[in-house]
Structure formats: structure tokens, C-alpha cells
Amino acid sequence: MKSCDVLVLGASAAGIAAGNAVKAYHPEKSVMLFRNVEKTVVPCGIPYVYGELKDVEKDIIPDGHATGSGAELFTDEAVDGDLKEKVIKFASGEEVKYDKLILSVGSHPFVPPLPGRDLKNVFTVKKDVKVMQEIFDAVNKAKNIVVIGGGFIGVEMGEQFNKIPGKNVTIVEMLPHCLLLAMEEEFAVMAENKLKDAGINVLTNASAKAINGTDTVESVELASGEKIPADMVLIGIGAAANVDLAKNLGLEVDMKMGIQVDKFMQTSDPDVLAAGDCAAKVSFITGKPAPVRLASIASEEGFMAGYNTYASDKIAMKGAVGAFGTKIGDRVFAAAGFTTGMCKMNDVEYYEGNFVGPDRHPAAFDDVTMDTKVKVIFRKSDDKLIGGDATGNLQAVEMANVISACIQAGYTVKDLATTQFATHPKLTGSPLGYHICQAAENALRNR
Ligand SMILES: Cc1cc2nc3c(=O)[nH]c(=O)nc-3n(C[C@H](O)[C@H](O)[C@H](O)COP(=O)(O)OP(=O)(O)OC[C@H]3O[C@@H](n4cnc5c(N)ncnc54)[C@H](O)[C@@H]3O)c2cc1C
Incomplete structure (x- = not known):
């Protein structure tokens, strides 16, 4: 029987981050990562294999990302185990004894009960x-x-x-x-x-x-x-959390939302942590369960789980914001936190601010996107930023990231309207027309 200090099941965004964090902050601990696929793909890169990369092999996370820190990587599927004995059993018949276990087994595509779904192609x-x-x-x-x-x-x-x-x-x-x-x-x-x-x-x-x-x-x-x-x-x-293994092991699981964890990513067993798509989440905005599954959340939760394994100063997950970006043709669409629709669904009273303007100053540059647009959304009860959207050139995704960071930092409408950002003629809108501040100022006038 193999043994290690930390056994990580799953070697994608959450698992790799978890293994690396254990080795970085507790270097004396041995780490084994197991995945049930031969190679780890860049999950968010999958669509681009077909139109742009034109080759599946170009969308692989090199194994060195997982093993460079000193963790060992294996291909085998965890099928069962005994949490009292601290042993996990694998499809090959191999058994591994651990001191701490991190479940980062991810999610699988949700398939509706559509007649014909098993047809070829x-x-x-x-x-x-x-x-x-x-x-x-x-x-x-x-x-x-x-x-x-x-x-x-x-x-x-x-x-x-x-x-x-x-x-x-x-x-x-x-x-x-x-x-x-x-x-x-x-x-x-x-x-x-x-x-x-x-x-x-x-x-x-x-x-x-x-x-x-x-x-x-x-x-x-x-x-x-x-x-x-x-x-x-x-x-x-959509995607559904992989919870069957955790349930069979006897951990507390919500079949829809994922493996139950506390804010330190610890499951109902004190020596088992869970992170990423398989772990249940709460919304940063409301504190209520949130069915959001993103690589950006998975990698940070993985980091926290790895860090927290042996730390006395544990890092707490403050909730999922949900920051997302995509590119359609030549245009970026990005968002963070709540939309106005989510506010209505959750009975959150809100006000919003908008700004549309060029992303260069003067706007005469050839590469200007004149209709770069930002919306920001604030909660009425405390004036805090709870969401926002951006669309335009590549910088739109970074605007959504700024909005996400400011949501997490607890910014109010006045904070955001007066934040100092780097501006430059060839890179951004003007300091007088910087989209995030102007949208926040517009919200301040609208509230
Ligand atoms: C097409 C597509 C595009 C996406 N684009 C984005 C994006 O742009 N931005 C973004 O933030 N998110 C995006 N996502 C979501 C993102 O891919 C997931 O949130 C992320 O992959 C979650 O990482 P994870 O490590 O928790 O789980 P997963 O990536 O699902 O990995 C789970 C790992 O567990 C392993 N595993 C599972 N069961 C077992 C077992 N029993 N034994 C051993 N190993 C096991 C798997 O082999 C895998 O290594 C996209 C998802 C898809 C499908």
C-alpha cells in the first residue's frame, strides 16, 4: 500500500492548485495527486480546440504544472475508501493511505432526459x-x-x-x-x-x-x-458536481450543490477537504448557496484547501463572486457578481450606473472601440458594489476583474467613483471618461 501526507483526488484547476499549495507552504509533506484521465486538459480552452487551435493536443496542461512543486502525479480512478482507516481505493486495485485528503474531483456535464441523447454524434x-x-x-x-x-x-x-x-x-x-x-x-x-x-x-x-x-x-x-x-x-x-464518491465515503453532500464544506474548505470529516466544482459554494453577495462553477473559483479554493491542510492561520473562503469573461468575434463580454436579474430573484434592492465611451483618448486612434460600455450595480441598503458588466476591447475583461476585486473589497459607490486608475491615451479611456469611475458616478447620481 502506498502512503502520503496529502492525497489529492483530481488534478485539474483545484487539484493542481491544492497540491502546489501544500508543497509551497508545508514543503516537508509528501503529496500524491490522482486523476482518472491520462492528460489534464485546459478546461476553459476546450471550445478553442475546434475553431482556432485545431488540435486537441494544444489544449493540455503540462504535467509539470502539477509535479514541478514536488508532488507525485498518477492516473487512476478513486472508487471507494474508508475515512476511519484513512485509505482510498482505486480502480486498479491500488490503495493509498493518507493523513489529509483533498477532494477536487470536479464536475461532469449535466445531461437532460432528452429522447435520442444516446444517438451517435x-x-x-x-x-x-x-x-x-x-x-x-x-x-x-x-x-x-x-x-x-x-x-x-x-x-x-x-x-x-x-x-x-x-x-x-x-x-x-x-x-x-x-x-x-x-x-x-x-x-x-x-x-x-x-x-x-x-x-x-x-x-x-x-x-x-x-x-x-x-x-x-x-x-x-x-x-x-x-x-x-x-x-x-x-x-x-451546464455542469453537475461530482459527489458520488464523497457520498459513498460518508461525507455530507448536497446532491445538487456539491460536497458540503465550511469556510476553510473542510468537509464533515476533519481530515478531508474539498475544493473546486465538486464543493458546494455560497454567494459572496448573499451568503446563500450558489450554483456557480468556474475555474477562477476552483483554483483559489484549491489553493486555500492546500494551504489550510496544516496551517494554524487558515485562509477563509468569503464566498463565490462569479467573475466571467468571453470573446465573441472581436468583442469581449465580461461580468462579475450579481446582474439586475439576480437582484430581483434574490429580493436585493439595487441601483445602477452606466457609461459608454471610447477606450482611447483622444478617440482618433485607429484601434479605438467607441462603444466600450460598463454597468455597475449597487445594493440600496448599504451602497456596496455587488455586480457589473463590461464590453469592448480586451480590457473589458480586466474591467470585470477590477469590479470583482472591488466587490470583494467591500467598495461603496463613493469608493468606486473616486478610485484612481492608470490611464493612457493609447491604452484606456481618458481620466475624465474612465468607464468604471464614470459608471459609478452615474450610479451615485441615480441612487
Ligand atoms: C467548455 C468549458 C469552458 C469553460 N470556460 C471557463 C472559463 O472561461 N472561465 C472559468 O473560470 N471557467 C470556465 N469553465 C469552468 C471550469 O472548467 C471549471 O470550473 C473547472 O474546470 C473546475 O475545476 P476543478 O479542478 O474543480 O474540476 P475539473 O476541471 O472538473 O477536474 C476534476 C479532476 O478530477 C478528476 N477526477 C474526477 N473523478 C475522479 C476520481 N474518482 N478519481 C480520480 N480523479 C478523478 C478528473 O480527472 C480531473 O482531473 C469552463 C468549462 C467548460 C466545460
């Missing part, structure tokens, strides 16, 4: 090179591709499929707009128009009722009765 987005290659081969043979789901996974996959010449791509979204759960409606509409401009057939207020075909998929049938021809279908409607 119907795929979900799995973080597995074999499946990615199967999709790659199918995409290249397909002419009519239907993506079910217009959230960020479906939109990014559809946008990249559409970059391959000769493909007819349709995105089917049941809400009134794509990306509506991730960003403000007017930003979602702009993003959707970018997809349409690129030639993608975007069907909104449309739900898939069945996938038709005999052996291989032939069409997707909508609730309206319309049938869309398809020789390949990708279902991209």
Missing part, C-alpha cells in the same frame, strides 16, 4: 482528450451542427464550430437570449447579435424536445414542432 463537453478528439472528428465530417444550450459553454462551442468553413451552426436557447444567466440583458443582446453577424442561426425562446435519428442523429425537434437538420449535436447546458 450526440456529445457533451467532457474534460477528456478522448472525447474531445471524438468531437473533433465528428465536427469535421458534419455539415449541420446543433448546439443545445446558449450559456457560455454552448455559445463558445458554437462560435468556434462556426469558424470551420462550410458548417451550418444553430444554437438553441430556451431563455429569451443567450448568456442571460451570466450577464445583463443588453450585454447579452449585443453578444447574441455578434453570433448572428457571424452567420450562426440563434434560436431563442426555443427548447429542444427530442433528438431524432435511427442510429445517428438526423435532427433536433423543438417544443414548437420545428425540426432542425443535424448531423452532429452538442449538449452544453
Whole structure:
């Protein structure tokens, strides 16, 4: 039987960060990482394999990222274990004894009970090179591709499929707009128009009722009765936490939200921590359970879990903000925290501020984006920043990151309206027209 101080199950964003943190802050401790796939893919890079990278092998996290710190990496699947004995059993028959266990086993694609989902050429987005290659081969043979789901996974996959010449791509979204759960409606509409401009057939207020075909998929049938021809279908409607192993081990689990953890990422067992997509989260804004799963959260939770294994000054997770960015064609759309829709759903009274203007000063530079836009959202009860969106050139994602940092730092509307930012003619809007401050100032006037 092998043994180590810290056993990490899962070697993606959360697991790699956890293993590296153990080795960085508790270097005398031995670490073993196990993953149930041969290679770790860059999960957020999966869509770009199809249109831009054109090769699955270009989307791999080098193993050195996990082992460079001194951790050992193995490929095997954890299938069972005994928390009292502190032993995990693997599919190969191997058993590993640990002192501390970190579960970072991630998530899997959520698949709705759609008739026909098992037909040939119907795929979900799995973080597995074999499946990615199967999709790659199918995409290249397909002419009519239907993506079910217009959230960020479906939109990014559809946008990249559409970059391959000769493909007819349709995105089917049941809400009134794509990306509506991730960003403000007017930003979602702009993003959707970018997809349409690129030639993608975007069907909104449309739900898939069945996938038709005999052996291989032939069409997707909508609730309206319309049938869309398809020789390949990708279902991209969300991710579900991998909780079965934790449940079998006897840990407290919420089957929908994930493995229950406290603010130090500790599970119901004092020697077991969990981090990333498999761990339940609470919202930074409301403190209530939040079904948000992002690599940016996973890697920070992994870091905290690794650090906290043997630390006396443990780091506390303050809640998930949800900072997200994407690029459609030449335009970036990014958001952090709550949208106004989320405020309404959670009975949070809010006010907002907006600013649209050029991202260069003077605006005469060739690479200016005149309609760079920022929205910021504040809670009425305490004037604190709770959300924001940005769209424009590449800097829009960093604006959303600034908004995310300011949410976490507890900024009020006055703080944000008076924050000092670096500005430069060729790089940003003017100091008098810097989007985040101006949007906050607009909010201050509106409240
Ligand atoms: C197409 C796509 C695009 C995305 N884009 C973004 C983005 O732009 N930004 C962003 O922040 N997030 C994005 N995400 C979300 C992001 O990928 C996840 O939040 C992130 O991968 C979570 O990391 P994780 O380490 O918690 O879990 P995962 O990445 O799911 O990794 C889980 C690991 O556990 C292993 N494992 C599972 N079960 C076992 C077992 N029983 N035994 C051993 N090993 C096991 C797996 O092999 C894997 O190594 C995207 C997701 C997808 C699918």
C-alpha cells in the first residue's frame, strides 16, 4: 500500500492548485495527486480546440504544472475508501493511505432526459482528450451542427464550430437570449447579435424536445414542432458536481450543490477537504448557496484547501463572486457578481450606473472601440458594489476583474467613483471618461 501526507483526488484547476499549495507552504509533506484521465486538459480552452487551435493536443496542461512543486502525479480512478482507516481505493486495485485528503474531483456535464441523447454524434463537453478528439472528428465530417444550450459553454462551442468553413451552426436557447444567466440583458443582446453577424442561426425562446435519428442523429425537434437538420449535436447546458464518491465515503453532500464544506474548505470529516466544482459554494453577495462553477473559483479554493491542510492561520473562503469573461468575434463580454436579474430573484434592492465611451483618448486612434460600455450595480441598503458588466476591447475583461476585486473589497459607490486608475491615451479611456469611475458616478447620481 502506498502512503502520503496529502492525497489529492483530481488534478485539474483545484487539484493542481491544492497540491502546489501544500508543497509551497508545508514543503516537508509528501503529496500524491490522482486523476482518472491520462492528460489534464485546459478546461476553459476546450471550445478553442475546434475553431482556432485545431488540435486537441494544444489544449493540455503540462504535467509539470502539477509535479514541478514536488508532488507525485498518477492516473487512476478513486472508487471507494474508508475515512476511519484513512485509505482510498482505486480502480486498479491500488490503495493509498493518507493523513489529509483533498477532494477536487470536479464536475461532469449535466445531461437532460432528452429522447435520442444516446444517438451517435450526440456529445457533451467532457474534460477528456478522448472525447474531445471524438468531437473533433465528428465536427469535421458534419455539415449541420446543433448546439443545445446558449450559456457560455454552448455559445463558445458554437462560435468556434462556426469558424470551420462550410458548417451550418444553430444554437438553441430556451431563455429569451443567450448568456442571460451570466450577464445583463443588453450585454447579452449585443453578444447574441455578434453570433448572428457571424452567420450562426440563434434560436431563442426555443427548447429542444427530442433528438431524432435511427442510429445517428438526423435532427433536433423543438417544443414548437420545428425540426432542425443535424448531423452532429452538442449538449452544453451546464455542469453537475461530482459527489458520488464523497457520498459513498460518508461525507455530507448536497446532491445538487456539491460536497458540503465550511469556510476553510473542510468537509464533515476533519481530515478531508474539498475544493473546486465538486464543493458546494455560497454567494459572496448573499451568503446563500450558489450554483456557480468556474475555474477562477476552483483554483483559489484549491489553493486555500492546500494551504489550510496544516496551517494554524487558515485562509477563509468569503464566498463565490462569479467573475466571467468571453470573446465573441472581436468583442469581449465580461461580468462579475450579481446582474439586475439576480437582484430581483434574490429580493436585493439595487441601483445602477452606466457609461459608454471610447477606450482611447483622444478617440482618433485607429484601434479605438467607441462603444466600450460598463454597468455597475449597487445594493440600496448599504451602497456596496455587488455586480457589473463590461464590453469592448480586451480590457473589458480586466474591467470585470477590477469590479470583482472591488466587490470583494467591500467598495461603496463613493469608493468606486473616486478610485484612481492608470490611464493612457493609447491604452484606456481618458481620466475624465474612465468607464468604471464614470459608471459609478452615474450610479451615485441615480441612487
Ligand atoms: C467548455 C468549458 C469552458 C469553460 N470556460 C471557463 C472559463 O472561461 N472561465 C472559468 O473560470 N471557467 C470556465 N469553465 C469552468 C471550469 O472548467 C471549471 O470550473 C473547472 O474546470 C473546475 O475545476 P476543478 O479542478 O474543480 O474540476 P475539473 O476541471 O472538473 O477536474 C476534476 C479532476 O478530477 C478528476 N477526477 C474526477 N473523478 C475522479 C476520481 N474518482 N478519481 C480520480 N480523479 C478523478 C478528473 O480527472 C480531473 O482531473 C469552463 C468549462 C467548460 C466545460
